[in-house]
Ligand SMILES: Nc1ncnc2c1ncn2[C@@H]1O[C@H](COP(=O)(O)OP(=O)(O)OP(=O)(O)O)[C@@H](O)[C@H]1O
């Protein structure tokens with residue numbers, strides 16, 4: 001007796017996600033990863049970030065802001081490095097040859113892996129924030145719920161954007177070294193090269209700044225940077241010119257929707273491209 | 285059951301399968317032989333739908349193994365040439381098979397026991413930490429428990445000690461009636477009693493195909 005096909009579909013998707021999650025959680029990188037983000041929060045508390053008052057930020061909001069600013073920088077490289085070899089690595093060492101000899105569709109396999117990986121990378125950064133909130137509450141700080149929810153959404157979008165990019169790379173790259181190289185390049189590129197290039201363009205003064213800023217906004221990392229401070233009072237915040245311009249020119253609610261929606265869609269598009277390539281290429 | 289029509293597969297300029305045409309039917313028990321690099325593994329992987337052929341096609345029970353992989357693979361058991369370094373524990377690997385392929389877990393345990401593989405003591409061990417022979421025993425147990433109409437072994441006995449080989453051939457013999465069985469092997473004498481057909485490949489071509 002065989003269960004019907006659609007029944008198998010969800011079951012297999014869940015199975016693959018679950019097994020990938022279990023496998024990741026046992027891996028050493030996951031331990032390091034959780035320690036880094038958990039440790040960050042612990043460090044902030046020890047350093048007394050919540051107690052000091054600097055330029056109008058206080059308590060937990062300041063802690064969360066510092067947390068997300070660091071996370072925006074290191075989460076992408078973490079995701080890229082740990083994920084960029086997932087499919088290409090399994091192909092290289094013949095794991096795919098065996099695992100795909102069972103009646104599982106490529107769709108279930110690929111998306112199951114993505115879901116499993118997503119949970120692995122998202123939960124630690126999310127839990128670190130929860131711990132911060134709980135700990136802050138115990139210490140009697142006010143809990144800035146709007147910031148908490150915004151950051152929850154931003155981290156979700158950030159994870160999906162870079163996970164999508166990582167799976168995309170993983171689907172076509174031949175060797176692990178090349179995969180790592182590409183991952184590192186993308187990270188540096190989004191982190192600083194784009195900014196440097198745009199700033200030099202801006203200084204030449206040949207292009208309208210609105211154009212340059214729209215280009216900057218295509219960079220998910222820039223979007224996160226601006227979105228992270230969007231809820232703070234612009235009078236009090238030291239924000240860069242880009243952030244100031246955007247928050248000044250754009251409706252705030254609209255920008256927040258964009259800052260979560262755009263990276264999510266970007267991640268999905270990359271992941272889908274990755275799937276198309278995965279399906280088109282030889283599997284082993 | 286399996287029809288291979290004018291199948292050509294190239295890797296770059298290297299032709300690994302050169303216009304191969306071949307058919308395997310029910311009750312065929314085949315020894316697939318040939319020098320290293322002759323194209324045996326490539327042929328098997330094509331049957332499993334892993335390669336997009338440069339020309340020609342493969343049909344398994346009338347279905348294309350690439351487009352209808354789920355349907356096709358429901359009927360195939362496969363043991364690869366080298367057990368891969370799967371990081372799942374044995375228990376997890378078994379649930380992967382049980383859930384995806386509707387296999388009875390007790391049956392895997394039964395065949396593992398017949399292969400003298402002690403699963404109980406290793407159940408939470410990572411698969412890749414088992415010894416080479418233990419890995420192969422588990423994959424063989426899984427392949428037998430899956431109860432497929434087509435069984436493909438790509439040199440499954442490479443790491444097995446002589447007793448384990450005997451166990452393996454005994455179990456296969458018990459389980460191969462009314463099926464299509466493919467053994468890739470370099471040692472014909474081992475499978476001679478089991479097979480009724482011998483195929484030699486060389487340079488990507490089938491050079492001889494005789495029934496015995
Ligand atoms: N993924 C690949 N990329 C490039 N060349 C490949 C690939 N897979 C196989 N080949 C080449 O195709 C040829 C046939 O390889 P195959 O693995 O089918 O041989 P085989 O008959 O199984 O050999 P063996 O007895 O050593 O297992 C070899 O020359 C091999 O180098």
Ligand SMILES: [Mg+2]
Nearest residue numbers: 324325326365
């Ligand atoms: Mg081979």
